[in-house]
Amino acid sequence: MIGQRRVRLWTFRSKLWPDWRGLGRDMAGRCVSGRALIAALLILLATVSGSTGPSSREIWGASRIPSQFSEEERVAIKEALKGAIQIPTVSFSHEESNTTALAEFGEYMRKVFPTVFHSSLIRHEVVGTYSHLLTVQGSDPSLQPYMLMAHFDVVPAPEEGWDVPPFSGLERDGFIHGRGTLDNKNSVMAILQALELLLIRNYSPRRSFFIALGHDEEVSGIKGAQKISALLQARGVRLAFLVDEGSFIMEDFLPNLKKPFAMISVAEKGALDLMLQVNMTPGHSSAPPKETSIGILSAAVSRLEQTPMPNMFGSGPLKQTLKLLSREFSFPTNILFGNLWLFQPIVSRLMERNHITNALVRTTTALTIFNAGVKVNVIPPLAQATINFRIHPSQTVREVLELVKNIVADDRVQLHVLRSFEPLPVSPSDATAIGYQLLQQTIQSVFPEVNIVVPGICIANTDSRHYANLTNGIYLFNPVFLQPQGFSSIHGINEKISVRNYENQVKFIFELIQNADTYKEPVPHLHEL
Ligand SMILES: CCCCCCCC/C=C\CCCCCCCC(=O)N[C@@H](CCCCN)C(=O)O
Ligand SMILES: [Zn+2]
Numbered sequence: 001m002i003g004q005r006r007v008r009l010w011t012f013r014s015k016l017w018p019d020w021r022g023l024g025r026d027m028a029g030r031c032v033s034g035r036a037l038i039a040a041l042l043i044l045l046a047t048v049s050g051s052t053g054p055s056s057r058e059i060w061g062a063s064r065i066p067s068q069f070s071e072e073e074r075v076a077i078k079e080a081l082k083g084a085i086q087i088p089t090v091s092f093s094h095e096e097s098n099t100t101a102l103a104e105f106g107e108y109m110r111k112v113f114p115t116v117f118h119s120s121l122i123r124h125e126v127v128g129t130y131s132h133l134l135t136v137q138g139s140d141p142s143l144q145p146y147m148l149m150a151h152f153d154v155v156p157a158p159e160e161g162w163d164v165p166p167f168s169g170l171e172r173d174g175f176i177h178g179r180g181t182l183d184n185k186n187s188v189m190a191i192l193q194a195l196e197l198l199l200i201r202n203y204s205p206r207r208s209f210f211i212a213l214g215h216d217e218e219v220s221g222i223k224g225a226q227k228i229s230a231l232l233q234a235r236g237v238r239l240a241f242l243v244d245e246g247s248f249i250m251e252d253f254l255p256n257l258k259k260p261f262a263m264i265s266v267a268e269k270g271a272l273d274l275m276l277q278v279n280m281t282p283g284h285s286s287a288p289p290k291e292t293s294i295g296i297l298s299a300a301v302s303r304l305e306q307t308p309m310p311n312m313f314g315s316g317p318l319k320q321t322l323k324l325l326s327r328e329f330s331f332p333t334n335i336l337f338g339n340l341w342l343f344q345p346i347v348s349r350l351m352e353r354n355h356i357t358n359a360l361v362r363t364t365t366a367l368t369i370f371n372a373g374v375k376v377n378v379i380p381p382l383a384q385a386t387i388n389f390r391i392h393p394s395q396t397v398r399e400v401l402e403l404v405k406n407i408v409a410d411d412r413v414q415l416h417v418l419r420s421f422e423p424l425p426v427s428p429s430d431a432t433a434i435g436y437q438l439l440q441q442t443i444q445s446v447f448p449e450v451n452i453v454v455p456g457i458c459i460a461n462t463d464s465r466h467y468a469n470l471t472n473g474i475y476l477f478n479p480v481f482l483q484p485q486g487f488s489s490i491h492g493i494n495e496k497i498s499v500r501n502y503e504n505q506v507k508f509i510f511e512l513i514q515n516a517d518t519y520k521e522p523v524p525h526l527h528e529l
């Protein structure tokens, strides 16, 4: 019966507005004609007068669908993730990826989420050959759309060191194991799974939203996310906010803080891949010169490693993070974090002590590739090293390059920029920031054991930077509990997610989508009017 009413509603709508992007405001958030208002009133009248028209829930999405899943659904939820892990969608390099697996993943999504891919509310497009864009049409065009993002390519996973084969998707001791269980097939599958479960329950959203699933995030997102972003920009889309991977519900990351806290990253570090090169005249190793290309380059990279970039603790969102966290600590940390005006020098030093918190306070320097030498008795002509810098939100690529030149201080060492991008601007996290507020509310309702939600910095990079032209509300958050060991497993070995964590991720998105429909803008105070 509800299904029949839905068909009638959509027939009615499409007759009134052949352009399905609708009334009042289109997907680009622009206002259109007043006929929309009249039409909406007509629908409302038909409903109130008890005609056979659509129910009020279908129009306004007013009543909530509880996020409770049957035993059968819970089994299907975890089995779907296991199947996704078994497809080895590896991005090896900018040039090489497992394209067979990428295509297979697209087929797999269609198979396990039939309701999503057959819904008349959803338009599905394949972009850049393997990435996917889903446009979910809401009933209220006055609400600006938002976007949920994730990626399904993974970094390589050689089998050595893993407790179970990385592409087995095996369940053991309550965990699903394998490459991509945290980064980031969990999000791809959870988003589609939540939507599938909502649609099965006859859900029809008020607020339109996009789902962007990238296939090359691990090698920069240029073929996937960047193309989706260009497509949406050409369509004039503006997003209220977007949510991507990049942060978690943190457990045991800070000494003396046992309780978990949710960190929504509102800033993302930039990056600079820099190649250092030294050329020298080759010759016989029996009569070596005083310095070789290897020696000169080694000294330069060693200087860079031994000279950390400046500590930027005072600027960026970290002060606010610690201030908000201060009440979760006992004496004396609560006093230190709560009074940064006085204790900033001490706290900034404390942050440097651990390699993860150190990454929050400065641009980091990681020596990742070193190549030199051709034969044991030949003085090497060429030595090359590649360094990966992650740029603090308060610095620029140019500033980092200048610092590098000064530290290297040797004209024989050439610097070649391979790739670079600036840090993302900081997204708002105040009471009027819809994306932040929605995430915070949803965290509080789905995870009552999490006392505190804080804005933070993402130390890695995500596809979200490609969408900075569409929104100033970029929020990085995975609704999953993470410990330092779990952090090391991302791009490392034994990546895994607990079944409970994954179920909660589905539940979170199920709730978030509904919350986005009912979100009320805060009423400004009188003095602000
Ligand atoms: C006071 C708060 C302390 C909390 C410490 C936070 C620790 C950080 C925890 C989690 C961060 C995980 C980030 C996961 C996202 C990984 C995304 C990724 O791998 N991106 C790649 C993209 C490569 C693009 C090509 N250049 C990357 O960054 O390398
Ligand atoms: Zn990722």
Ligand SMILES: [Zn+2]
Residues within 6 Å of the ligand: 155, 183, 218, 491
């Ligand atoms: Zn990754």
